[in-house]
Amino acid sequence: MVRLANNHISIDCVVLGFDGSNLRVLLVKRSGKDENGEYNDMKLPGSLIYQDEDLDEAAMRVLHELTGVKDVPLQQFKTFGSKDRTRNLRDIVWLERAQQAHVERIVTVAYFAIVKLDAAMQRLVNRESAEWVPVGEVGTLAFDHNLIIAEALKSVRREVENNRSILFDLLPKKFTASQLRTLAEIIHGKELDVRNFHKKISQMPYVVPLEERQKGVAHRAARYFKFDRKIYNTSR
């Protein structure tokens, strides 16, 4: 008879935040010992689910317990269940010590959220255990967490293509064309032509130019814009 999988279920959270110039992902610190001695690396906030909680509840609990962050719109996007995802001995040793249980195979249900990384959000984070790392500077993470982040970014891209207003939720209330372009470039994963982008903005009636300009900058002060959700909702 073929063996059924002796599974554990975990959830992992990819919380992405835009701080005005960088897209960052919330990671937790991990340390332990392996064949090469002590190590310090990072992983996504994630853990096994409890018997009496639903998946969405587990996601909110684990994120809050491990990072301090709460009340973010976590959304399930994909489940990762490759039998190779616990191939790395370091991960198994770390996990069995952390969970005090024998672990054979783990299927993880991944969630993402994308938030404005403002001062209030920064204050929520428990700096002892968690850190906002620029997406471009993430090293090799535990398990398949690099893959999970890559897939989360794909989901974010699809969301933004369906609903462009998500971009504006991530920006400050007053933003420059350059900030909007930087964010769009990060989300779409490619550089955008500056002149074409300005033309594009001028064709978005819901991106409203303000009289106000940047202050105290070395270069030519850029104009601020604001997002008008009412116009956006009626113009689609």
Place this chain on the structure above:
Amino acid sequence: MVRLANNHISIDCVVLGFDGSNLRVLLVKRSGKDENGEYNDMKLPGSLIYQDEDLDEAAMRVLHELTGVKDVPLQQFKTFGSKDRTRNLRDIVWLERAQQAHVERIVTVAYFAIVKLDAAMQRLVNRESAEWVPVGEVGTLAFDHNLIIAEALKSVRREVENNRSILFDLLPKKFTASQLRTLAEIIHGKELDVRNFHKKISQMPYVVPLEERQKGVAHRAARYFKFDRKIYNTSR
């Protein structure tokens, strides 16, 4: 210490097919005994995963084993893990008999595929165990399978909104405006105005009218159309 979930992982497949007039879902037959005696009902094709297979592999295996259907583009869309999804005693009894194992909680990774329900696809189906049931005529299914079908339809709708060519994959090579409208109504879950729809078709350069008309019909013979993928790809 809080109890970790003793989980089993299953996969469930929602295979939807359009036969030219109905959207049907592929279900498998289930029978057993409960407190009211013998029963016959239906469920989605699904089962627990094996230790040595990945999730996508399990989905293809289970679908083929239970229905005979293979080579359909199964796509993971959502994982269902409510602790209440095995609340129904009938489901637990059936499952423990089928799996010969004690089952506490099952998290299921759901897949969908949408296919053209033509003669070749009909021939694949093992009629002893499986059946194509019109989506509107599906009764109360095992576990939370009615919910899983509803969520699959939402995913299909999103897919079609992103890529309208999926609709045409489901239609016969030559189709009438009425067939296209029926399919669009089913996918979007609402009636569409006939005149507006004809106008809409005339604005789709990739829906090409043919000289040919329906034959042997009681009503006025409708014109056939064909889908031109080249025009579609260049016109978006």
